[in-house]
Amino acid sequence: MDSAEQAPSQNTGAYEVSPEGPQAASSQIEVPPKLIDQVIGQDHAVEVIRKAAVQRRHVMMIGSPGTGKSMLAKGMAELLPKEELQDILVYPNSDDSNNPVVRTVAGGRGKQIVAAHKAEAKKKIQFRNTLLMLLILGIIAYAFITYQWLLGIIAAAFVFIAALRYTTPREEAMVPKLLVSSDNKNIAPFIDATGSHAGALLGDVRHDPFQSGGLETPAHDRVEAGAIHRSNGGVLFIDEINTLDPHSQQNLLTALQEGEFPITGQSERSSGAMVRTEPVPCKFVMIAAGNLDAIQGMHPALRSRIRGYGYEVYMAESMEDTPENQQKYIRFVAQEVKNDGKIPHFDQSAIDEVIREARRRSNRKGHLTLKLRDMGGLIRVAGDIARQEGAAITTADHVITAKTTARSIEDQVSDEYIRRSREYELTVIRGTRVGRVNGLAVMGSDSGSVLPIMAEVTPAQGASGTVIATGMLKEIAQESIKNVSAILKKFTGRDVKNVDIHIQFIGTYGGVEGDSASISVATAVISAIEGIPVRQDVAMTGSLSVRGDVLPVGGVTYKIEAAAKAGIKIVLIPRTNINDVLIEERYRSLVTVVPVDTIDEVLKYALVPENAEGFLAKLKKMTMRSTTMIPDTPVCNPVP
Numbered sequence: 263m264d265s266a267e268q269a270p271s272q273n274t275g276a277y278e279v280s281p282e283g284p285q286a287a288s289s290q291i292e293v294p295p296k297l298i299d300q301v302i303g304q305d306h307a308v309e310v311i312r313k314a315a316v317q318r319r320h321v322m323m324i325g326s327p328g329t330g331k332s333m334l335a336k337g338m339a340e341l342l343p344k345e346e347l348q349d350i351l352v353y354p355n356s357d358d359s360n361n362p363v364v365r366t367v368a369g370g371r372g373k374q375i376v377a378a379h380k381a382e383a384k385k386k387i388q389f390r391n392t393l394l395m396l397l398i399l400g401i402i403a404y405a406f407i408t409y410q411w412l413l414g415i416i417a418a419a420f421v422f423i424a425a426l427r428y429t430t431p432r433e434e435a436m437v438p439k440l441l442v443s444s445d446n447k448n449i450a451p452f453i454d455a456t457g458s459h460a461g462a463l464l465g466d467v468r469h470d471p472f473q474s475g476g477l478e479t480p481a482h483d484r485v486e487a488g489a490i491h492r493s494n495g496g497v498l499f500i501d502e503i504n505t506l507d508p509h510s511q512q513n514l515l516t517a518l519q520e521g522e523f524p525i526t527g528q529s530e531r532s533s534g535a536m537v538r539t540e541p542v543p544c545k546f547v548m549i550a551a552g553n554l555d556a557i558q559g560m561h562p563a564l565r566s567r568i569r570g571y572g573y574e575v576y577m578a579e580s581m582e583d584t585p586e587n588q589q590k591y592i593r594f595v596a597q598e599v600k601n602d603g604k605i606p607h608f609d610q611s612a613i614d615e616v617i618r619e620a621r622r623r624s625n626r627k628g629h630l631t632l633k634l635r636d637m638g639g640l641i642r643v644a645g646d647i648a649r650q651e652g653a654a655i656t657t658a659d660h661v662i663t664a665k666t667t668a669r670s671i672e673d674q675v676s677d678e679y680i681r682r683s684r685e686y687e688l689t690v691i692r693g694t695r696v697g698r699v700n701g702l703a704v705m706g707s708d709s710g711s712v713l714p715i716m717a718e719v720t721p722a723q724g725a726s727g728t729v730i731a732t733g734m735l736k737e738i739a740q741e742s743i744k745n746v747s748a749i750l751k752k753f754t755g756r757d758v759k760n761v762d763i764h765i766q767f768i769g770t771y772g773g774v775e776g777d778s779a780s781i782s783v784a785t786a787v788i789s790a791i792e793g794i795p796v797r798q799d800v801a802m803t804g805s806l807s808v809r810g811d812v813l814p815v816g817g818v819t820y821k822i823e824a825a826a827k828a829g830i831k832i833v834l835i836p837r838t839n840i841n842d843v844l845i846e847e848r849y850r851s852l853v854t855v856v857p858v859d860t861i862d863e864v865l866k867y868a869l870v871p872e873n874a875e876g877f878l879a880k881l882k883k884m885t886m887r888s889t890t891m892i893p894d895t896p897v898c899n900p901v902p
Contacts, residue, residue: 287607287608288592288596289607293593297333298311298341301330301334302590303632303634304577307330307577310575311334311338313573314338315341315342316343319571319572320518320571320572321572321574321575322549322569322574324551324557325577326577327635329579329634330577330634332454335454335549335551338549339450339497340449342450342497347451347495348368348369348442349366349367350366350440350441350491350543351364351367351375352364352439352482352485352539353365354438354480359480359481360481360538362537363539363540364539364541364542369444370445372440372442373440373443383436383437394421398418398422401421402414405417438482441487441491442492444495450495450496451493451496451497452499453492453496455498457501458488460509460510460528461486462488463489463490463510464488464490464513464517465485465487465488465491466527467526467534467535468486468534469529469532469534470484484534486525488523490544491523491542493546494544495546497549498547498549502552504556504559508561512563517544519567521544521545522541522543525542579632583621583629583630588617591613591616591630592613595616602642605644605648606645606648606656608644608645608656609656611657612657614658619637622819622844625817625842639668643664644660646664647664669709670707672707679769689712690714690798693798694795694870695795696789696796697718697787697796698714698716699715699782699783699786699796700712700713700715700825701715701767702824703778704778704816704820709820710817710823710824712825712828713769713779713782714767715766715779715783716766716786717787718764719764719791720761721762722761730762730763730764731766732764732766746783750788761791765783765786777806777815778804778805778817780806781804781834781858781861781864784806784864785861789869794869794877795870796868797832797869799831800832801821801834802864802868803833811859811861812858812860812861813838814838818835818842821833821835823846823849826853831853831854832856832867833855833856834857834858834868835856835857835858
């Protein structure tokens with residue numbers, strides 16, 4: 263079955279371009295003014311954010327990168343109730359200089375208060391300088407009258423030095439510092455503290471190299487606000503929250519609970535460690551984000567606090583391919599063009615191609631990907647190409663070119679690996695080999711690669727045979743290898759305890775995860791045991807149950823494209839994945855996609871036995887054993 267026959271129709275049928283000349287379709291789309299209304303495909307998350315904004319609840323969003331977590335967080339800041347924002351001032355403490363005093367005032371008042379103190383300090387300095395100048399002039403005049411020049415000069419110098427030394431504390435030292443300013447803010451603050459170290463997150467006190475002698479900087483003037491304080495009354499967003507060290511997470515929990523957190527030096531070796539302010543207000547709404555592994559690295563009490571006083575949201579990675587959602591994708595294109603501001607709008611053909619690529623990247627039949635950061639990158643590259651050519655509108659040709667230009671690192675590495683493996687004959691695409699199968703794997707999230715697998719069977723060296731697999735296999739891949747022994751017993755009728763089975767994954771420098779190579783491993787081992795050659799122009803991917811059913815896997819589109827680039831002619835995939843195939847047009851004539859349901863179908867396509875009739879009979883017998891039903895048995899204790 264050719265893959266071109268399996269690809270779903272590309273006609274979206276969701277929009278019409280105005281017949282009035284060559285207008286770009288994306289230019290006719292109105293972009294919503296609020297960020298929360300620009301989010302597409304995350305209806306559940308948007309609903310939660312709206313509720314959380316009204317009630318000022320914390321939110322944790324878990325999902326893949328590029329699905330809109332930071333955009334939702336910024337949108338929440340626009341939705342927060344317009345409460346009175348505050349300025350935070352820190353004053354010197356005359357009783358204890360290492361314990362600065364913290365005061366809050368209405369937003370915008372802080373600058374006025376600081377300006378007033380500076381003006382008052384300036385007046386005092388001017389008055390003091392005037393008195394000093396008059397005193398020095400008086401001394402000089404007296405020396406001039408009495409002709410005691412030397413004594414007058416010495417007296418004037420002494421007065422000047424004493425004035426510099428003993429006029430402390432300086433007037434400037436008594437001026438308060440504006441720690442957090444809410445001036446000219448018409449919405450609640452949004453602070454992105456992703457990747458912040460402890461000082462940037464919790465606040466810090468700068469080190470002072472001059473700690474005495476009248477040259478030191480006042481303690482309150484060295485205090486610096488942290489992200490938790492600058493987000494007071496607004497939103498604090500932390501992505502990859504599991505990367506915060508446990509101590510910072512514990513302090514963050516304290517700030518969440520108390521709504522205030524004092525600022526102290528974060529370095530024990532710094533003079534700032536002696537300074538500790540009064541508690542500084544930090545009543546923020548926290549939005550924590552991350553991938554699934556973020557849950558494992560979070561402080562349990564911090565997650566409990568968010569969960570107990572807020573919401574947890576899992577971000578969708580795709581949405582259904584419906585006319586309504588296609589319209590949302592068109593709006594997304596218009597938003598990206600508008601936000602970029604440097605690329606031309608997209609016409610209908612370009613939008614068609616973007617939607618087609620969204621289908622392809624979803625890796626699910628009837629879905630569109632919601633990894634919109636990657637799609638936004640494709641849109642911008644296509645627009646850059648159009649602008650470079652001087653085109654007024656971005657077309658499908660520009661998008662197609664952009665897909666080649668804006669390839670991921672994994673895709674480029676895959677191409678290089680395929681070229682080198684062909685050069686050194688690591689990937690064989692012609693003839694037959696015993697115990698060698700071309701498997702398929704995914705690199706990153708949008709690239710495939712050919713994964714050669716070899717198997718050899720030797721007499722057992724110990725009391726019982728073992729299965730030995732090499733190639734940096736991770737946990738799930740190792741477990742999938744164990745399932746192969748059940749298939750071997752069913753097909754060969756032999757007890758594998760008398761042999762050692764060696765399985766080698768070639769070129770897996772980054773390791774192997776997942777069970778999508780199960781049918782490849784089973785085919786390679788059966789070929790090695792029976793001595794039956796395997797066709798090398800065939801590649802395959804699919805998970806395998808212990809009963810021999812071929813189960814669906816991910817990334818089939820990228821795997822098929824990798825096989826086509828390597829020169830392989832036939833690719834076997836699970837039948838349940840056939841509607842997921844959306845390969846590029848240039849690969850469709852290069853490869854034939856064959857859907858399979860069971861391992862015996864895989865063996866029928868892949869193996870080339872000398873005795874074909876005997877081999878087919880064996881497969882038929884294997885299939886009959888798999889489909890034999892257990893006879894009905896009476897129920898011992900039927901329910902009345």
